[in-house]
Amino acid sequence: MGLKLRSIERAAWQDYLKGTTQGSLFHRWEWQDIIETGFGLRVNRLGLFDDEGVLKGLLPLIERKMSLLKLAGSPLSGAATPHCGPLGAVSLTEVLAALEGYAAEQHIDYLEMSLPTLAEKDTFEQNGYTVEELITLELPIPTDETSLWSGLEVRCRNAVRKAEKSGVEVIEPQTLEEWLEPYYELSCGVYRRQEMEPPFSKEYFTALWQNLYSSGDLVVLLARFEGKIIAGGIFPRDRNVGYYLDGVSDREYNKVVPNNLVQWEYLKRAQAMGIQLYDMVGANIPSIAKFKKSFGSIERNYLYAYRNRTIAARVGRTVYAKHGETIKKFLKRS
Numbered sequence: 001m002g003l004k005l006r007s008i009e010r011a012a013w014q015d016y017l018k019g020t021t022q023g024s025l026f027h028r029w030e031w032q033d034i035i036e037t038g039f040g041l042r043v044n045r046l047g048l049f050d051d052e053g054v055l056k057g058l059l060p061l062i063e064r065k066m067s068l069l070k071l072a073g074s075p076l077s078g079a080a081t082p083h084c085g086p087l088g089a090v091s092l093t094e095v096l097a098a099l100e101g102y103a104a105e106q107h108i109d110y111l112e113m114s115l116p117t118l119a120e121k122d123t124f125e126q127n128g129y130t131v132e133e134l135i136t137l138e139l140p141i142p143t144d145e146t147s148l149w150s151g152l153e154v155r156c157r158n159a160v161r162k163a164e165k166s167g168v169e170v171i172e173p174q175t176l177e178e179w180l181e182p183y184y185e186l187s188c189g190v191y192r193r194q195e196m197e198p199p200f201s202k203e204y205f206t207a208l209w210q211n212l213y214s215s216g217d218l219v220v221l222l223a224r225f226e227g228k229i230i231a232g233g234i235f236p237r238d239r240n241v242g243y244y245l246d247g248v249s250d251r252e253y254n255k256v257v258p259n260n261l262v263q264w265e266y267l268k269r270a271q272a273m274g275i276q277l278y279d280m281v282g283a284n285i286p287s288i289a290k291f292k293k294s295f296g297s298i299e300r301n302y303l304y305a306y307r308n309r310t311i312a313a314r315v316g317r318t319v320y321a322k323h324g325e326t327i328k329k330f331l332k333r334s
Contacts, residue, residue: 002051002094002097002098003048003049003050003056003057003090003094003095003097003098004048004049004098004101005046005047005048005049005059005061005098005099005101005102006046006047006049007044007045007046007047008045008046008047008055008058010029010045012047012055013029013045013047013058014029016047016055016057016058016087016088017029017058020087020088022087022088023058023087024083024084024238024241025217025236025237025238025241025243026060026075026081026082026083026084027058027060027084027087028238029045030211030212031060031081031211032045032060033207033211034204034207034208034211034212035062035079035080035081037203037204037206037207038080038200038201038203038204038205038206038207038208039078039079039080039201039204041062041063041064041076041079042062042063042064043060043061043062043063044060044061044062044063044072045058045060046058046059046060046061046102047059048086048088048090048094048095048098056088056089056090057086057087057088057089057090057095058086058087058088059074059085059086059087059095059099060074060075060084061073061074061099061102062074062075062076062079062081063076063108064076064078064079066316067316068312069109069110069312069313069316070106070107070108070109070110071108071109071110071111071112071313072103072106072108072110072111072112073111073112073113073306074086074112074113074114075112075114076112077112078199080199080200080204080245080246082114082136082243082279082281082282083114083116083279083302084113084114085113085114085115085116086113092115092120092123092124093123093127096123096124096127096129097127099111100127103309108309109308109309109310109312109313109316110306110307110308110309110310110313110316110317111129111306111307111309112304112305112306112307113129113304113305113306114134114302114303114304114305115302115303115305116300116302117301117302117303118133118301118302118303120303121133121303124303124305127307128307129305129306129307130305130306130307131303131304131305132303132304132305133301133302133303133304134282134284134301134302134303134304135282135283135284135289135299135300135301135302136279136280136281136282136283136299136300136302137279137280137281137282137283137289137292137293137297137298137299137300138277138278138279138280138297138298138300139151139267139277139278139280139295139296139297139298140276140277140278141242141267141270141271141275141276141277141278142271143271145268145271148267148268148271151295151296152264152294152295152296153293153294153295153296155294156260156294156295159257159260159261159294160257160260160261160264162256162257163223163256163257163258163260163261164261166225166255166256166257167225167226167256168223168224168225168230168256168257168258168261169223169224169225170221170222170223170224170261170262170265171221171222171224172219172220172221172222172269173220173222176206176209176210176213179220179222179232180202180205180206180209182222182229182232183205183220183222183229183232183234183248184200184202184205186229186230186231186232186248186249186250187200187246187248189248189250190248190249193251200246205234208234208236208245212236216237216273217236217237217238218234218235218236218237219234219235219236219237219242219266219269219270220232220233220234220235221233221235221262221265221266222262223249223258223259223261223262225253225256225258230249230250230252230253230256230258231247231248231249231250231253231258231259231262232247232248232249232262233246233247233248233259233262233263233266234246234247235266235270237270237273237275240274240275240276240277241275241276241277241278241279242266242270242273242275242277242278242279243278243279243281244263244266244278244279244280244281244292245281247259247262259291260294263295264295267295278297280292280295280297283299
């Protein structure tokens with residue numbers, strides 16, 4: 001009969017994660033709480049069960065209503081979740097069959113999924129998905145600071161030195177109140193300059209802190225110059241992998257290059273925390289990719305796949321690709 005997708009409780013989810021070395025931060029139950037609180041989305045915590053009712057894997061499936069369309073993804077675009085997908089010793093063919101059955105039952109119009117490698121491209125295409133190859137940037141972290149420093153490009157090391165000589169200092173807040181307001185204002189400013197709606201709310205930043213900080217799985221850094229917060233970064237972790245989830249800065253202070261110093265200070269902390277791999281998350285905007293590569297990161301390709309299950313979804317995706325920002329502004333006002 002094949003695999004079936006069913007909702008499962010937290011205890012079963014946690015027990016499964018404890019018994020596997022697979023997965024990432026974005027498969028954790030707490031991360032699904034962050035998405036629900038921070039974006040107002042529904043996350044279906046689904047188990048993959050065989051014919052005998054044995055739990056064989058997990059699939060977090062983020063769900064959103066957009067006008068008359070029902071969208072779902074693992075991850076779903078716009079939910080600040082760079083990686084996800086199914087987890088477990090099951091084939092993608094079985095997972096996609098189970099997901100198709102679930103989507104039909106739940107009247108889902110559109111599906112998305114990403115996988116960390118390129119190996120399953122043919123499987124996606126055979127199941128009616130359109131597949132794209134995307135790029136992230138990863139930095140293996142050496143165990144000594146000398147090697148870490150020498151891995152930076154010359155221009156990056158010079159920028160770090162310039163920030164330090166200019167008087168920029170990087171601080172690590174210990175409470176939510178120390179960073180939430182200044183970070184949020186910088187975040188709004190970044191997107192305001194581009195005439196875009198800020199994607200992150202105070203509720204999202206608060207949920208990150210409340211779910212990850214007490215366990216030691218979140219570092220927030222702020223750059224201060226002449227008494228003013230001018231830049232910052234958010235860096236969650238899962239076991240020995242760290243992530244560059246978000247970064248903000250005031251471009252009026254670009255001349256003192258605070259972003260380079262924020263990254264360098266994080267790298268030193270990551271090394272001390274025993275993090276072995278730093279995922280800088282995304283390299284599809286050339287200017288941002290150039291900045292990230294200056295720290296010695298290297299490209300890794302991964303798969304992003306989507307499937308329009310209905311004609312309405314196909315039309316909707318085409319319209320959204322052309323007028324996405326206008327639609328987001330309208331939906332926010334309404």
